[in-house]
Amino acid sequence: MRPDTNRGVTTDVSPSAFDTDLDKNAANFEALSPLGFLRRSASTYPDKIAVIHGGDTYPYGELYRRCRRLASALKARGVGHGDTVSVMAPNVPAMLEAHYGVPMLGAVLNALNYRLDAPTIAFIMEHAENKVLITDREFSPVIGEALKQSKAKPLVIDIDDALAEGGELLGEKDYEAFLEEGDPEFEWSYPADEWEALSLNYTSGTTGNPKGVVFHHRGAYLNAVGNAIMFGLNSATIYLWTLPMFHCNGWTYTWAVTAAAGTHVCLRQVDPALIFPMIEEHEVTHMCGAPVVLNMLIHAPDELKREFAHGRIEIATGGAAPPSAVIEGMERMGFRVTHLYGLTESYGPSMLCAYQDGWEELEIGERAALMARQGVNYLTLERYDVVDRETLEPVPADGETIGELVLRSNTVMKGYLKNRQASDAVFQGGWFRTGDLGVKHPDGYVEIKDRAKDIIISGGENISSLEIEEVLYKHPKIMEAAVVARPDEKWGETPCAFVTLTDGADSVSAQEVIDFCRDNMAHYKCPKTVVFGGLPKTSTGKIQKFILRDQAKEV
């Protein structure tokens, strides 16, 4: 008898003939690792274009050699198993190569969020104990300051990209010269155990110090495979890097696109003036981005937009539900939107709003409402549920009862580095607690209603700030919207809306906005206050509601 630890039940598993002389051996068991994807694509498609960056292109054979050079050069400088290598760079080849070259040594990749400030970067470098920092010239001001503030004294290597603007070289050597130190035929090793750490991604908490989320090889392999299947990647895929590679390792597309032997099209900045022509020139098939990126494309000047002759472009979005207007706007421009859900702790995307037969015949508004839901599990996400926050028991799948979304999967992080307390707070009852509140619909689809702290309680009723935002986004003159609770003597809290108007929109009054909401949703849910202006955002583009909550108290 052996307990089935996964289920909390005991199964009769007395030994049988199947437990004898059928052990693991070197021929039938190997650690799962995304490193194998690069080896395979380099061996199968050595001359196929792997990377496009500006006017430069190079094939899989060369990408593999460059990654092996990087591993070899790092090893010569003493980097080994369990050491951390940080990279501060936009979506350039060096960042992609670090996703292979660093873990080839059993070392851990720490891709830094380039929107962070110097004190936070200094904190991360100390916490991660990085031995090496590879940094793009453009970010030398903040990195220079962070190095001054930090006790960490890593070897600094500069990425001196011809497409970078400004900045200066800070380090001992340029990245290209550093690669020259390495052996392109370097013999690297698979991890001895697929549970070994692969990368370290700090979450941009809105308060407190960032937490270091640790990924392992097994999870990255599986999530990348999940991406390839769910998003339909194959060797004809041309993937444009509109999503930062530092963000959950580019939602693990850094590995997934290589698994499919597709082409990585690098992009230093999310700028419609670059994106539209690149999609056309390179015949891009797939891309990802937060809804704000989609919004930016929709609201780009008409002269930038193109008719794409090469076919429909798949775009996956997540981080917040794409409002109906965004889905509709993207479709009009020749994109198909897939709505994903995930967190850094789940290797990026782990759920998707799987399209159902018949949806295509629905009127756009109705369809968009279905598609705005976070949906169901990725093939590679074993379990999800919406549970009561106290008992962790499932809530009814009635589309109304709010609970917390919880996940269970090989594609959930190992835990937070050197932060047992934080890990224990999220691993409870056999689940990873996402902190996101939502409902489960009768069809099993999850719809996030809010982060736990973003629910507005007015007159005892729970009001979802996301629901109000969804209505606001339908207003033709509103480009961005965020709703938070505003303290109210009578109601406890009332919704306060912050809105940014589209460029060139005529002025709109607060009352017009409120009236628009009253025409489109239950009156008790409508904002009582409307504030016009820009919205404060985190370095990853998330709207900082804690700042808005402070502002809401003052208006």
Add this chain to the structure above:
Amino acid sequence: MRPDTNRGVTTDVSPSAFDTDLDKNAANFEALSPLGFLRRSASTYPDKIAVIHGGDTYPYGELYRRCRRLASALKARGVGHGDTVSVMAPNVPAMLEAHYGVPMLGAVLNALNYRLDAPTIAFIMEHAENKVLITDREFSPVIGEALKQSKAKPLVIDIDDALAEGGELLGEKDYEAFLEEGDPEFEWSYPADEWEALSLNYTSGTTGNPKGVVFHHRGAYLNAVGNAIMFGLNSATIYLWTLPMFHCNGWTYTWAVTAAAGTHVCLRQVDPALIFPMIEEHEVTHMCGAPVVLNMLIHAPDELKREFAHGRIEIATGGAAPPSAVIEGMERMGFRVTHLYGLTESYGPSMLCAYQDGWEELEIGERAALMARQGVNYLTLERYDVVDRETLEPVPADGETIGELVLRSNTVMKGYLKNRQASDAVFQGGWFRTGDLGVKHPDGYVEIKDRAKDIIISGGENISSLEIEEVLYKHPKIMEAAVVARPDEKWGETPCAFVTLTDGADSVSAQEVIDFCRDNMAHYKCPKTVVFGGLPKTSTGKIQKFILRDQAKEV
């Protein structure tokens, strides 16, 4: 320091911060198992058609309930962890359902080859120690005899399929009535360990007793995922079951099609008169089969053939290289051929002849020659090589030096059941030895030249029987061909060709066949003897060369 057992080298893996407080727990680690594919498809697409069988169709929700019923009913009869359940059936729903219902209990599925004779089945039942036998009415004669001959006394359940011809009911109960005993909401368990046995497939050795190849949950999960990615399966996939499900569990497509939430179209027998109309009616997108199946479709009467309006049909073939004429013939009928390679020991397909950019512009003969190669590794096959049979050192990738194809992968079997000696003979030096001889081309593609015992040595020169067969298949009047060694006083051995002519072909003389070969290949390789007639085949359709070798001595 911990040895890297995979590589035979020692890596410095002294503990780091990444080894502390970052352990596996119930939320971030679960056994990989193909059973999760069904749970997900049933939950995400409960009303989507999962199975078509004759005029019956039922959706994923119902497939899941039926599988849970099966598990529950089997459990009530005492089936549990490590027990074997055998199924003797063509590609009918019960066979598919057994791929889920049996392992839901931690039990092991033994899908029987329905072309076997009674003594062999009797041997397998005793060796597998099966507790239950689920058997289709059509096979009652051979099963009735096998039960008489065998000491095994399993519970017998009949599949009384309305589409079955003849036969009688042998067992205690009909399958549908047996399902009624089970609970459609049965709470099944994941395996406690992904290394646990999932299925048991006996290889149809041409000599000696069959060997029982044991698959585990991890390998089946990965190979199914590999199929989905390599063959481009998705929720729009309509998969026609032209490949027997008993054959390596249908090359793991039993699980892969479910993973993609595609539709399984059942088919009791490989008959062009059924296949062409079914492809048209159900708008089939994908199918698999041995080259003999493709040949049968090509040589079907014209009145059976159709123009398929719904698009190109993907067909994967393996077991032997598809001759150029077969690739060309299938393309003309609207199919695209993918050439796979694998063995029962590698969960079916583990290599594929990956298509390269530019091949589409080649002349058909040149392209077919490239496509006839076994190719490169599946995404989920970690390593392959061609090695010297004595030293196990890689041979040069020169397209000429013959060695043995070896594999290393999570998708290689656990071993042979109760046959340590046979396992030890194939697991050597960190490799699984396939017994197939071939070359590695400069582009890394493997081309099988022969089974070890099928090479002809004439005047000291190695002659590949496959190479001669490839030429013979190009002859317009030859439908099937097999070449073996014939003892010769002068040369040691000479090639002897056995050929079957196409229906309605005029008679052809031996000299004409030899002349055709001399026009198309080096003269020393040409057959010296030609024999006309039908070819003896194993139960899986492989030509039995050992019988031909005996015959060759007599002619």
